[in-house]
Amino acid sequence: DWNMPDYVAEAVAAIREQVGDEEVILGLSGGVDSSVAAALIHRAIGDQLTCVFVDNGLLRLNEAEQVMQTFGRNLGVKVIHVDATEQFLGHLAGVSDPEQKRKIIGREFVEVFQVEAAKLPKARWLAQGTIYPDVIESAGGKTKKAHTIKSHHNVGGLPETLNLKLLEPLRELFKDEVRELGIALGLPHDMVYRHPFPGPGLGVRILGEVKQEFADLLRRADAIFIDELRAADWYEKTSQAFAVFLPVKSVGVMGDGRTYEYVVALRAVQTQDFMTAHWAELPHSLLARVSNRIINEVRGINRVVYDISGKPPATIEWE
Numbered sequence: 515d516w517n518m519p520d521y522v523a524e525a526v527a528a529i530r531e532q533v534g535d536e537e538v539i540l541g542l543s544g545g546v547d548s549s550v551a552a553a554l555i556h557r558a559i560g561d562q563l564t565c566v567f568v569d570n571g572l573l574r575l576n577e578a579e580q581v582m583q584t585f586g587r588n589l590g591v592k593v594i595h596v597d598a599t600e601q602f603l604g605h606l607a608g609v610s611d612p613e614q615k616r617k618i619i620g621r622e623f624v625e626v627f628q629v630e631a632a633k634l635p636k637a638r639w640l641a642q643g644t645i646y647p648d649v650i651e652s653a654g655g656k657t658k659k660a661h662t663i664k665s666h667h668n669v670g671g672l673p674e675t676l677n678l679k680l681l682e683p684l685r686e687l688f689k690d691e692v693r694e695l696g697i698a699l700g701l702p703h704d705m706v707y708r709h710p711f712p713g714p715g716l717g718v719r720i721l722g723e724v725k726q727e728f729a730d731l732l733r734r735a736d737a738i739f740i741d742e743l744r745a746a747d748w749y750e751k752t753s754q755a756f757a758v759f760l761p762v763k764s765v766g767v768m769g770d771g772r773t774y775e776y777v778v779a780l781r782a783v784q785t786q787d788f789m790t791a792h793w794a795e796l797p798h799s800l801l802a803r804v805s806n807r808i809i810n811e812v813r814g815i816n817r818v819v820y821d822i823s824g825k826p827p828a829t830i831e832w833e
């Protein structure tokens with residue numbers, strides 16, 4: 515039970531003390547934890563912080579622009595924006611196995627980050643948005659088992675070969691405290707209360723082989739779903755919601771023509787800890803609006819289905 519302005523002042527002082535006049539590098543993903551860490555460290559040491567934002571081509575619609583807008587332009591944080599779309603999609607070409615895809619995306623992220631870190635030889639610290647539940651988890655907590663089901667990766671998974679000291683200013687905070695801190699630091703509400711997004715991004719929401727065309731269709735369908743959830747005040751009643759691209763074609767009818775196009779599945783869940791989850795009982799009228807909009811606005815999709823599987827036995831992500 516602490517007072518937020520006092521906490522910010524203390525955390526800022528601690529970071530200044532720890533870092534001194536050395537330089538810090540941080541992998542910014544656009545997620546809550548790395549964003550709050552970036553804002554806090556920037557508050558403490560300003561231009562001694564450089565963030566690296568890697569666009570792997572598997573981000574959501576306008577996500578890169580939003581991150582650059584919030585951090586680069588609004589907060590004045592130094593952010594290096596690396597567009598590595600071709601590199602990631604190139605290595606993913608022809609690969610359809612989910613674990614293989616995750617490994618490639620994780621490996622390429624480390625690769626890109628190392629190249630960028632090498633351009634900042636003065637950096638002595640690697641900052642990470644590790645929060646208290648992550649600390650517990652890596653100490654062998656109850657979520658261990660999930661990691662044998664899917665190999666998770668996120669921007670925290672950088673190798674020790676970088677030879678940097680670790681700066682983890684959120685290590686003692688729970689998620690709700692991280693969010694409060696983000697608001698106190700002036701981050702936008704929508705960024706701080708965003709649903710979690712997996713490190714491999716749309717790579718695990720495009721079933722099978724990842725193609726640029728599929729990613730572009732999925733981004734648009736997903737944005738429509740999220741828009742309508744927000745408009746109906748359902749976004750914050752769900753823990754996670756997204757669209758999934760199914761590389762399956764089905765027959766439809768449009769005007770007086772026959773169509774033969776791809777399918778999008780909608781997934782929305784409610785959960786406390788993401789270990790078990792219920793599918794969200796979204797109003798039928800909301801589902802109808804989303805379906806109509808996707809089919810009318812996204813040429814290439816002619817069918818939308820809703821995922822009514824709980825976890826377990828289904829996982830939240832489809833891959």
Ligand code: XMP
Nearest residue numbers: 665666667668710712713714788829830831
């Ligand atoms: P599943 O699909 O295992 O997902 O039920 C549980 C939660 O974990 C997220 N997730 C990931 N997060 N890197 C991440 O940072 C990953 O590789 C990854 N895989 C799944 C998923 O979005 C859900 O919130």
